[in-house]
Amino acid sequence: MLPRGASSMPPPPNPATYFPPPRVTLPSGLEILRTYSGAVIFLEILFGTIVWILVASTHVPLPLLQGWVMFVAVTAWFLSIVFLCVFLFGYANRIAVNWNQTDFLFHGATFVFYFGAFLLQAATTSLHHFPRKFNSTTQEKILADHEYNISIAASV
DSSP states (O other): OOOTTOOSSOOOOOSSOOOOOOOOOSOOGGGGGGSHHHHHHHHHHHHHHHHHHHHHTSOOSOHHHHHHHHHHHHHHHHHHHHHHHHHHTTGGGTSOSOHHHHHHHHHHHHHHHHHHHHHHHHHHHHTTTSEEESSSSOEEESSOHHHHHHHHHHHO
């Protein structure tokens, strides 16, 4: 039997709900390289380095377009290394951030910037057959054949 004034109903829930801090489901240390996120970060660093080298090794016919491509490649490369180091050295456990959402946003933003850089590099590559006129007797292509091949590789 219940004491006087008591009911069998549970008390109403507290309106000030407690939300626990976000859990980090991505591992720290070298284990991060065994996850999809770690593999994508590693590939971003690898391909960012390759794009950086390929664009830097060609003649730059359109500095505005290829300048943005270089900016994206260098910035994404640097930020990918910093993001990977956060997990490699265990800083993710010390910083109270939703790392799953941060990881998703980081890879999404990197994809958008790399896709834009791809479009600009492909546009530059597609102009290779147009002549660059120095005077009425001399004509030279915007990109030489060797630079055209390097620019295709950088686009891919």
